[in-house]
Amino acid sequence: MTTQTATLDRLNAYDVEAIRKEFPIFEQKIYGKPLTFLDSGASAQKPRQVLDVMQTYYTTEYANIHRGVYYLSQVGTQKYEDARVKVQKFINAKSPNEIIFVRGATEAINLVAASWGRKFLGAGDEVVLSRMEHHSNIVPWQMLRDEKDIVLTVAPIDDKANFLFEEYEKLLTENVKLVAITHISNALGTITPIKKIIEAAHKVGAKVLVDGCQAVPHMRVDMQDLGADFYVFSSHKLYGPTGVGVLYAKEDLLNAMPPYQGGGDMIRSVTFEKTVYNDLPHKFEAGTPHIVGGIGLGAAIDYVENIGFDQISAHEDHLLAYTLDKIQAVKGLRLISRADTMAGIVSFTMDLAHPHDIGTILDQDGIAIRTGHHCAQPVMDFFDVSSTARLSLALYNTELDIDRLVEGLHKVNRIFS
Numbered sequence: 001m002t003t004q005t006a007t008l009d010r011l012n013a014y015d016v017e018a019i020r021k022e023f024p025i026f027e028q029k030i031y032g033k034p035l036t037f038l039d040s041g042a043s044a045q046k047p048r049q050v051l052d053v054m055q056t057y058y059t060t061e062y063a064n065i066h067r068g069v070y071y072l073s074q075v076g077t078q079k080y081e082d083a084r085v086k087v088q089k090f091i092n093a094k095s096p097n098e099i100i101f102v103r104g105a106t107e108a109i110n111l112v113a114a115s116w117g118r119k120f121l122g123a124g125d126e127v128v129l130s131r132m133e134h135h136s137n138i139v140p141w142q143m144l145r146d147e148k149d150i151v152l153t154v155a156p157i158d159d160k161a162n163f164l165f166e167e168y169e170k171l172l173t174e175n176v177k178l179v180a181i182t183h184i185s186n187a188l189g190t191i192t193p194i195k196k197i198i199e200a201a202h203k204v205g206a207k208v209l210v211d212g213c214q215a216v217p218h219m220r221v222d223m224q225d226l227g228a229d230f231y232v233f234s235s236h237k238l239y240g241p242t243g244v245g246v247l248y249a250k251e252d253l254l255n256a257m258p259p260y261q262g263g264g265d266m267i268r269s270v271t272f273e274k275t276v277y278n279d280l281p282h283k284f285e286a287g288t289p290h291i292v293g294g295i296g297l298g299a300a301i302d303y304v305e306n307i308g309f310d311q312i313s314a315h316e317d318h319l320l321a322y323t324l325d326k327i328q329a330v331k332g333l334r335l336i337s338r339a340d341t342m343a344g345i346v347s348f349t350m351d352l353a354h355p356h357d358i359g360t361i362l363d364q365d366g367i368a369i370r371t372g373h374h375c376a377q378p379v380m381d382f383f384d385v386s387s388t389a390r391l392s393l394a395l396y397n398t399e400l401d402i403d404r405l406v407e408g409l410h411k412v413n414r415i416f417s
């Protein structure tokens with residue numbers, strides 16, 4: 001079978017209408033119009049399977065975990081730790097000890113900067129970022145720079161939003177101790193050659209942190225294959241609840257790192273003279289965790305695994321090609337996202353209308369897109385814009401969503417001409 005027919009077969013089996021019915025948000029009308037949701041890159045909608053698991057936990061299973069000897073506490077502990085194992089298998093980590101539950105990707109990066117960074121980085125050590133990082137993968141390193149006199153360098157992109165691998169390689173000197181780079185750009189959709197990026201960094205002895213926020217909802221990621229030292233993502237972009245995210249880190253790194261916060265759950269014993277820390281992964285999870293969040297994330301992983309990433313990627317890739325084809329017919333539209341390898345995120349501007357106006361006019365027809373700098377101002381500066389309009393695709397989007405968007409963009413032109 002050719003690859004093309006294989007892809008088509010997968011798409012034919014993909015019942016997007018049935019999938020949409022699993023998302024209660026689509027049952028309502030917005031201003032009397034069907035909801036066209038094209039902002040999943042900011043946060044994805046939640047399927048009933050996830051909502052039900054969370055509701056059941058709060059309704060009939062609720063208690064604090066990791067402490068109680070009684071029935072409910074043990075059920076909760078089991079479910080929370082089962083969710084950790086689901087995450088481990090989902091990203092093919094070696095051990096559940098390598099999965100730290102945090103509040104989100106932002107907290108995960110801050111944890112690495114505050115714990116690993118403070119201990120292992122010193123004056124003159126270099127951290128390589130890329131031009132298209134989210135602010136969450138810039139600011140924690142700047143804060144550390146101000147404290148420890150480390151040096152930040154920036155791997156460039158070209159004007160089509162491609163990551164420039166050879167330019168990146170030139171930055172890799174023996175001073176580089178960490179590379180912190182996104183897997184898929186949230187502002188542009190560019191898929192970076194992350195495996196090559198990691199291999200090249202390891203050759204000079206640097207560790208690598210990968211920002212996987214936009215990758216995990218779109219494609220299968222495999223820690224043992226990639227070899228990343230740190231990999232971070234948020235549940236809420238993966239069809240799970242807000243307030244929970246994942247730091248993956250290799251076990252030997254976590255063992256060598258000091259705790260990030262002190263308090264309950266992360267201790268083995270406490271006296272006023274001395275505290276002995278708990279084992280992994282609890283050493284990094286101070287305080288009562290977001291129990292239902294972790295359980296909800298586990299349900300979201302079950303949900304996407306059940307559909308399958310072959311199908312999800314094929315569906316989203318097909319829709320991306322459809323979008324790029326249709327959107328170019330809109331007069332005066334400047335495509336910012338033009339990388340050779342892209343996932344379903346498309347940034348653009350229009351000659352006649354400011355992105356904010358585009359977003360406002362589309363909203364009147366129930367179409368939700370993102371407008372602004374997408375928490376990535378340095379990459380906006382590179383393209384010499386202060387903001388863009390951005391659509392992002394998810395497993396529940398359809399060609400009809402794109403047709404409605406394109407119709408809305410023609411309307412923007414009519415209003416502003």
Ligand SMILES: *Cc1c(COP(=O)(O)O)cnc(C)c1O
Binds near residue numbers: 214
């Ligand atoms: C959303 C996002 C973040 C930040 O995630 P939070 O859930 O807000 O902590 C970081 N990086 C990328 C690429 C993102 O898309």
